[in-house]
Amino acid sequence: MGKIELQKLTDAYYDVLKEIGNIGTGNAMTALSQMLQCKVDMRVPQVRLLDFKDVGALMGGEEQIMACVMLGVEGDITGSMMFMVEKKAAKHLINKVMMGFGEPGEEFTEMELSALQEVGNIITGAYLNSLATLTGMKIFSTPPQLSVDMAGAILSVPAIEFGILGDKLLLIQSQFFDEMEIDGYFILIPDVESYARILNSLGIPIDGLLDETTS
Amino acid sequence: MGEIIKVGMADLKICSAPDGLTTLGLGSCVGVALRDPLTKVGGLVHVMLPDSKAIHTTQTNLAKFADTGIAELIRRMEEAGARRSRMTAKLAGGATMFAVSKKSEFGLVGVRNAEACRSILAQLHIPVLAESTGENYGRTVIFYPENGEYHIKAVGRDIIVI
Numbered sequence: 001m002g003k004i005e006l007q008k009l010t011d012a013y014y015d016v017l018k019e020i021g022n023i024g025t026g027n028a029m030t031a032l033s034q035m036l037q038c039k040v041d042m043r044v045p046q047v048r049l050l051d052f053k054d055v056g057a058l059m060g061g062e063e064q065i066m067a068c069v070m071l072g073v074e075g076d077i078t079g080s081m082m083f084m085v086e087k088k089a090a091k092h093l094i095n096k097v098m099m100g101f102g103e104p105g106e107e108f109t110e111m112e113l114s115a116l117q118e119v120g121n122i123i124t125g126a127y128l129n130s131l132a133t134l135t136g137m138k139i140f141s142t143p144p145q146l147s148v149d150m151a152g153a154i155l156s157v158p159a160i161e162f163g164i165l166g167d168k169l170l171l172i173q174s175q176f177f178d179e180m181e182i183d184g185y186f187i188l189i190p191d192v193e194s195y196a197r198i199l200n201s202l203g204i205p206i207d208g209l210l211d212e213t214t215s
Numbered sequence: 216m217g218e219i220i221k222v223g224m225a226d227l228k229i230c231s232a233p234d235g236l237t238t239l240g241l242g243s244c245v246g247v248a249l250r251d252p253l254t255k256v257g258g259l260v261h262v263m264l265p266d267s268k269a270i271h272t273t274q275t276n277l278a279k280f281a282d283t284g285i286a287e288l289i290r291r292m293e294e295a296g297a298r299r300s301r302m303t304a305k306l307a308g309g310a311t312m313f314a315v316s317k318k319s320e321f322g323l324v325g326v327r328n329a330e331a332c333r334s335i336l337a338q339l340h341i342p343v344l345a346e347s348t349g350e351n352y353g354r355t356v357i358f359y360p361e362n363g364e365y366h367i368k369a370v371g372r373d374i375i376v377i
Contacts, residue, residue: 052263052279053223062239063355065370070313107371145313149370152224152240153353156263157312159224160243160324163263167225167276 004196004209006049006170014047016204017172017195021045023134024127025174025186031126035119036096038178045174055152055159055169059084059185062152066090067108069120070157072142073128076201077194080158081128081141083120085184087148090116093182108148117146127186135201158189165192219357222246225279227260229291232361241308241354243325245332247285248305248358248365249341251297257360258292260284264324265331281331289339304336305365305377306346307356314351325349345377 025042033040048058056062067090069083085093087106094112095101097119103109108116121144132139147154162169169189177183190198199206217233224244230236232255238246241261250257260278267280277283289299309329329348336343347354347367357366365377 051223052225052276055224056240147312147351149242149312150240150353150355153242153310154240154312156224156240156242156244156353160263163225163279167279 004192004199004206006166006168006192006195008209009049009170013199013204013209016199016202017047018045020131020134020198021047021172021174021186021188024131024188025176027130028123028127028186029176031123032119032176035122036093036178038096040176040178040182042174042176045172047172048170050169050171052159052163052167052169055155058155058173059151060086062150064151065149066151066154067116067146067148068154069117069124069144069146070154071121071124071144073139073188073190074142075140076137077139077190077197079188079190079194080161081124082154082158082187082189083124083184084151084154084187085182089182089184090148093119093184096182113146113148117144120144120146124186127188135198137197137201158187161191162189170195222259222261224261225263225276227258227278227284227288227291229256229258229288229295230360231256231295232359235357235359235361237355237357239355241356242310242312243308243328245281245306245308245325245328245348246354246356247281247288247332247336248307248356249285249288249292249302250358250360250363251292251301252303252363253298253301254296255360256292256295256297257358258288259358260288262328262332265327281328282335285332285335285339299339299341302341303363304341304343305358305363306332306343306348307354307365307367307377309348310353311349311351312353347375347377
C-alpha cells in the first residue's frame with residue numbers, strides 16, 4: 001500500500017480520523033472512570049497537521065511539565081500512543097487510584113510512578129483495542145514507558161519518528177477531564193503509511209491521496 | 216538586554232548581540248549554538264535527526280537534520296557578517312526521554328544526533344567548547360552571542376551555564 005500525502009487529506013478524512021479518536025477515547029474513558037469510580041468527560045477530538053515548530057505548543061506550551069505514558073503501536077499499523085497528564089493532575093489522578101494513599105507533595109514516589117504507568121497502560125490498551133475492533137486490524141502495543149518532563153521534550157520523541165518521513169506531524173488528539181482536577185490528553189500518532197491502512201480498513205477510498213512521487 | 220528570539224523544533228534562527236536565542240523543551244533533539252566572537256553574531260539550530268542523506272524523500276526543511284541544519288546556519292551567519300573560521304560551538308540536548316525498548320535505532324536517536332553534530336562540526340573545523348547532552352531529561356536553552364553563554368534549564372535541576 002502506498003503512502004498518502006498528508007496535505008491531500010480533506011475535511012471528510014479528518015472527520016473519519018476524529019471519529020477514530022472519539023471511539024478510542026470513549027473506551028479509554030470508560031476504563032478510567034471505572035478505575036477512578038467517578039465520571040470522566042471528553043472533548044471532541046482534534047486531528048491536526050502540524051509543522052514541527054508548532055508541536056511543542058500543543059498543550060500549554062513546550063515547558064509545561066507533563067507526566068507521559070508512551071507506548072509503541074505495532075501490528076497492522078505502527079506508530080505511537082501517548083497518554084499525557086499535566087503533573088499536578090497526574091498526582092491527583094494517582095492519589096485517586098491509590099484511594100488516597102499517595103504521598104503528599106508535588107513529586108512522585110516510585111510506587112506512584114509505577115501506578116501511573118499501569119493506569120496509562122490499561123486505558124491506552126482500551127483505546128487501541130477499540131481501534132482494533134473497529135478496523136478489524138491486529139494492533140499491539142509495546143510495554144509502556146514513563147517520563148515526567150517538559151511537553152516539548154516528550155513530544156520530540158514521536159515527532160522525530162515522523163520526521164524521518166515528512167515535514168509535518170499528523171496526530172489525533174483527545175482531551176478528557178473529570179469534575180475536579182484531572183485533565184489530560186490522548187495522542188495517537190500513526191506513522192504515515194498507517195494512515196492509508198486505517199482508512200482502507202474502514203472501506204474509505206484513498207486513491208486520490210497517494211503520494212505519487214514516492215510510489 | 217536585547218530581545219530573546221524563539222527557535223522552534225526543526226527550526227533555525229540567527230541574531231546579533233545583545234539579542235539572544237532560545238529553544239524550549241529540547242528532548243532527543245539537539246540545540247547547536249554557533250557564535251562568531253568577533254562580530255558577536257550567533258545562531259541556533261534545533262535539529263531532530265542526524266543525517267539528511269539517510270532519507271530518500273524530497274524534503275525541504277533544512278533545519279531538521281544535523282548536516283543540512285548546521286550548514287544552513289553557517290551560511291546565514293556568514294551573510295550576517297560572521298566568519299566560519301572564527302566560529303565556536305556549544306551543544307545541548309540529545310537526551311533519551313524514554314528507556315529504550317522499541318526499535319533501538321530510534322530510541323537512541325538523541326545520542327546519534329549529538330554524535331552527528333560533533334562529527335559535522337569537527338569536519339568544518341568548528342571547535343565544540345562545551346556541551347550538555349545525553350541523559351534522560353529535557354532541556355530549555357538560552358544562548359547569548361554577546362558572551363557565548365549557553366544557559367540550560369531542566370525540570371527539578373539548577374540552571375547551568377556552559
